[in-house]
Amino acid sequence: MGQRSISSEEYARQLDLSDELARFKEEFYVEGGVLYMDGNSLGLLSRRAERTLLDVLGDWREFGIGGWTRGERPWFYLSERLGEMVAPLVGAASEEVVMTGSTTVNIHQLVSTFYRPEGGRIKILATELDFPTDIYALQSQLRLRGLEPKEHLVEVESREGGTIDEEDVIAAMTEEVALVLMPTVLYRSGQLLDVERLTREAHERGIVIGFDAAHSIGSVPHSFSDWGVDFALWCSYKHLNGGPGAVAGLYVNREHFGRLPGLAGWFGSDKDRQFDMEHDFLPARSAGAYQIGTPHVLSLAPLLGSLEMFSEAGIERVRRKSLRLTRYLIDLIDGQLAGTGFSVVTPRAHQRRGGHVALEHEEAARICEALKDNGVVPDFRAPNIIRLAPVALYTSYTDVYNMVRILAKIMAERQYAKYENRRGVVA
Ligand SMILES: *Cc1c(COP(=O)(O)O)cnc(C)c1O
Numbered sequence: 001m002g003q004r005s006i007s008s009e010e011y012a013r014q015l016d017l018s019d020e021l022a023r024f025k026e027e028f029y030v031e032g033g034v035l036y037m038d039g040n041s042l043g044l045l046s047r048r049a050e051r052t053l054l055d056v057l058g059d060w061r062e063f064g065i066g067g068w069t070r071g072e073r074p075w076f077y078l079s080e081r082l083g084e085m086v087a088p089l090v091g092a093a094s095e096e097v098v099m100t101g102s103t104t105v106n107i108h109q110l111v112s113t114f115y116r117p118e119g120g121r122i123k124i125l126a127t128e129l130d131f132p133t134d135i136y137a138l139q140s141q142l143r144l145r146g147l148e149p150k151e152h153l154v155e156v157e158s159r160e161g162g163t164i165d166e167e168d169v170i171a172a173m174t175e176e177v178a179l180v181l182m183p184t185v186l187y188r189s190g191q192l193l194d195v196e197r198l199t200r201e202a203h204e205r206g207i208v209i210g211f212d213a214a215h216s217i218g219s220v221p222h223s224f225s226d227w228g229v230d231f232a233l234w235c236s237y238k239h240l241n242g243g244p245g246a247v248a249g250l251y252v253n254r255e256h257f258g259r260l261p262g263l264a265g266w267f268g269s270d271k272d273r274q275f276d277m278e279h280d281f282l283p284a285r286s287a288g289a290y291q292i293g294t295p296h297v298l299s300l301a302p303l304l305g306s307l308e309m310f311s312e313a314g315i316e317r318v319r320r321k322s323l324r325l326t327r328y329l330i331d332l333i334d335g336q337l338a339g340t341g342f343s344v345v346t347p348r349a350h351q352r353r354g355g356h357v358a359l360e361h362e363e364a365a366r367i368c369e370a371l372k373d374n375g376v377v378p379d380f381r382a383p384n385i386i387r388l389a390p391v392a393l394y395t396s397y398t399d400v401y402n403m404v405r406i407l408a409k410i411m412a413e414r415q416y417a418k419y420e421n422r423r424g425v426v427a
Contacts, residue, residue, distance in 0.1 A: 006328075006331055006332070006335065007332065007335050007336060009398070009401055011401075012328075012396075012397040012398045012400070012401035013397075013398060015324070015328070015397035016396050016397050016398055019321065019396070019397070020317060020321070021313055021317060021318070021321050021392055021393060022396065024309060024313060024393040024394065025393070025394045025395075025396060027046045027047050027048060027309065027393075027394075028044045028045065028046045028047075028241075028393070028394040029044060029045045029046070029047070029050075030044055030394070033375050034375050034376075034377060035375060035376045035377065035399050035402060035403045035406075036377045036391075036394070036395075037376060037377055037378050037379070037388040037389055037390060037395070037403060038377045038378065038379045038387075038389060039238065039239060039241075039389045039391035039394070039395075040215060040219075040238050040239065040355060040356040040379065040387060040389035040391075041238060041379050041387075041389075042237055042238070042244060043218075043237060043238055043239060043240060043241030043242070043306075043391065044241060044391075044394055045241070045243065045302075046241060046305060046306055046309065047305075048305030048306065048308055048309060049241060049242070049243065049302035049303070049304075049305040049306040050302070050305070051305055052073075052301050052302060052303075052304035052305035052306075053243075053298065053301040053302045053305075055072075055073065055301070055304075056073060056075075056297060056298065056300075056301035056304075057298070057301075059071045059072075059073060059075075067297075073301075073304065075295070075297045076271070077271075078099075078295060078297060078300050078301075078304075079098050079099045079100050079247070079267075079288070079291060079295050079300065080094075080098055080271075080286075080288055081304075082098075082099040082247075082249075082300060082303050082304065082307065083095075083097035083098040083099050083249065083287065083288075084097070085303075085304075085307040085308075085310075085311060086099060086217075086240075086249055086307060088310075088311070088315060089217060089218060089221070089222070089310060089315050090213065090217065090222045090224050090232065090234075090251050091221065091222045091223035091224050091225055091226060091227075092224050092225040092251050092253075093225060093254060095254065095257075095285075095286035095287060095288075096224075096225060096251050096252060096253060096254050096286070096287050097249060097250070097251050097287055098249065098250060098286070098287045098288045098290065098291060099236070099247050099248070099249045099295075099300060099303065100247060100248070100249070100250060100267075100290070100291040100292070100295060101247065101248050101250070101291070101292065102235075102245075102247075102248045103133070103212070103214050103233060103234065103235040103248045104133045104134075104137055105248070105292070106233035106248055106249075106250045106290075107133070107134055107137040107138075107181070107212065107233060108137050108140075108141065108262075108263065109250070109261060109262060109263050109290050109292065110210055110231045110233060110250060110252070110262075110290065111124075111137065111138065111141045111179065111181065111210075111262070112141060112144075112261075112262025112263055113231075113259060113260070113261050113262040113263075113290065114179055114208050114210060114230060114231055114256075114259075114262075115141060115145075115178060115179045115208075115262075116178060116179075116208075117145065117147070117178050118178070120175060120176055121175065121176060121177065121178045121206075122147070122152055122176060122178055123152050123153070123154050123174075123176045123177045123178060124138050124141070124142065124152060124153050124154070124177070124178065124179050124180075124181065125154050125156065125169070125172055125173065125177050125179070125180040125181070125182075125207075126138055126153060126154070126155050126156070126180075126181050126182070127155055127156045127157075127158070127164045127169070127182065127183070127186075128155040128156065128157050128158060129158055129162075129163075129164055129183075129186050129188065129189070130155070130183060130212075131183070131187045131212070131214070134181065134183070134212055135153070135155070138153055138181065139153060154172055154177070156168050156169050156172050162186075162188070162189040162191070162345040162358070162360075163186065163189055163191040163345075163347060164186065164191065164193065166193060166194050166197060166198060169182065169193075169198060169201075170198070170201045173201060173202055173205050173207055174205075175205070177205070177207050178207065178208065179207065179208045179209070179210070180198070180202050180207055180208070180209040180210070181209075181210050181211070181212065182195075182198060182209070182210075182211055182212070183211070183212045183213075183214070183215065184211050184212065184213040184215065184216040184220065184222070184232075184354075185213075185215035185216040185219075185220065185354030185355070186215070186354075187214070187215050187381075188345070188358055188381050188385055188387070189345045189346055189347075189358045189385075190215070190345075190346040190347075190353060190354045190355070190356045190357060190358050190387070191346065191347050191352055191353070191354070192216065192220060192347075192351065192352050192353055192354045194351075195211060195222065195224075195227060195229065196223070196227045199227045199228055199229050199230075200227075200228075203228060208230045208231075209229065209230055210229070210230055210231040210232055210233070211224075211229060211231075211232040211233075212232070212233060212234070213232050213233070213234040214233075214234050214235040214238060215238065215239075215354055215355070215356070216234075216239075216354055216355070217234040217235070217236075217238070217239055217240055217249070218238070218239030218240040218241070218310060218315075218318070219239040219318065219319070219322055219354060219355030219391075219392070220319055220322075220354055220355065221315045221316055221319055224251050224253070225253065225254075228253065229251070229253060230252075230253050230256065231250065231251060231252050231253065231256070232250065232251040233248060233249065233250040233251070234248060234249050234250075235248050236248055236249060236303060239355060239391065240303065240306060240307070240310075241302075241306045241309075241393070242299070242302050242303045242306055243299065243302045245296075245299055246299050246300075246302060246303060247295065247296050247299045247300045247303070250287060250290055251287060252287040252289075252290060257285050257286060257287075257289070258283070258285060260281075260283065261283065261289055261290050261292075263292055264281050264283070264292075265291065265292035265293045266281075266293070267288075267291040267292060267293055267294060267295065268281075268283050268284060268288065268289045268290060268291045268292065269281065269282055269283065269284060270282045270283065270284050270285070271284060271288070309393060313392075313393060317392075318392040318393065319392075321392040322355045322390075322391075322392040323350050323353070324397075325390035325392065325395060325397065325400060326346070326353060326355065326356070326357050326390065327350075328397060328400055329357050329388060329390055329400050329403075329404065330344055330346070330348065330357060332400065332401065332404040333357075333359065333404060333407075336404055336405075336408045337404070337407065337408055337411060340408075340411040341361050341362065341363070341411075342359050342360070342361050343359070343360045343361075344357065344358070344359060344360075345358040345359065345360050345385065346358050355389055355391070355392075356379075356387050356388060356389035357387070357388050357389075357390075358381075358385050358386070358387050358388075359385070359386045359387075359388065360384050360385055360386075361384060361386065362384055363416050363421075364380060364383070364384045364385055364386050365380055365382070365383075365384075365419075365421050366416035366417070366419040366420075366421055367386060367407075367410060367411075367416045368380040368386055369416065369419040369420075370410045370415045370416040370419060371386075371406065371407065371410065374406045374409075374410065374415075375406070376403050376406055376407075388403070
């Protein structure tokens with residue numbers, strides 16, 4: 001790239017020319033001219049996801065109830081089939097993964113399965129920066145066992161408000177802790193935790209450990225199986241582009257197969273026996289055992305198309321581009337927005353960064369409004385965080401360049417000053 005300055009448009013164009021994933025961008029729908037930077041909240045619709053949803057509707061039209069077993073996509077096996085497609089993204093064997101439920105339901109399912117308080121080993125460890133639903137689920141799991149969340153849920157504190165230090169998590173893994181649930185990537189700051197290390201440390205202390213990978217799935221590769229992670233769950237409507245309310249996923253390490261689900265239901269049955277309709281529950285010998293009821297087939301269908309793209313692109317390539325995009329974004333912000341009151345909350349080290357960049361600014365809410373009026377879709381997290389997710393499959397380096405140029409103009413012209421300091425219902 002020679003001497004060309006990183007702040008030039010030509011530099012962005014050169015990066016796009018050597019982008020090995022560039023061809024995927026045209027498969028996604030985005031309003032003309034819009035710079036979509038919110039793929040960590042809701043990924044965009046692709047033509048392939050649209051097609052597979054229509055295919056499944058077609059199966060319903062054609063086969064009626066026969067769709068459970070007929071056609072190219074029999075619904076009875078869809079959750080397992082999609083689990084097989086997701087397995088490479090989390091580094092697990094096919095039978096360790098299934099697409100089912102929602103993120104919150106899967107937390108309930110897996111915590112009710114793996115939380116086994118015994119004697120003095122009774123506490124659950126999380127972090128104070130967790131997504132609220134994770135905490136609500138853990139609190140209610142404790143209450144269901146007659147335990148007081150204030151006493152038995154330990155939230156590791158952040159030293160500076162944005163990130164969690166692994167040392168602090170490890171120090172909190174005492175003999176009183178029965179189970180740890182950690183995010184892989186923190187939803188606000190975008191910090192990536194060291195999953196392998198935390199798993200090793202937990203196991204050395206006899207503690208079961210699981211991860212919420214909602215913000216890393218489809219953006220950061222994992223090796224859950226090799227690392228011995230006990231369980232994990234994730235969301236499909238963010239980086240996996242499965243659509244609003246898409247069916248989520250879970251992983252259970254095969255060494256736990258056979259363990260009775262905390263919340264049993266007939267779709268967790270051994271598939272060959274499910275329709276025997278016996279009252280003795282015979283769970284599947286796979287992660288499939290942790291399904292509960294009839295799958296939401298129409299909310300699984302887009303994933304057939306969407307995950308195909310991940311298979312073609314490869315998660316390692318996705319990660320490589322994602323890191324380049326976020327690095328480029330941070331460099332441009334450092335260079336072009338210096339002195340405008342922004343600070344980058346996301347860790348700068350590659351091994352500590354997920355797929356989005358979080359900026360702190362006291363005028364964050366109003367700046368987001370100004371961005372939207374300028375054709376950028378950002379993401380606001382109260383009180384003062386702007387999250388920007390350049391997504392490897394559909395964001396170009398030129399998009400990032402243009403977005404930062406718009407942001408710099410908004411700041412230079414104080415455009416944000418004309419907006420009310422208020423957030424919407426969904427923000
Ligand atoms: C997005 C997200 C959720 C969402 O849970 P739902 O059950 O899909 O509403 C939960 N936890 C984390 C960490 C998330 O990022």
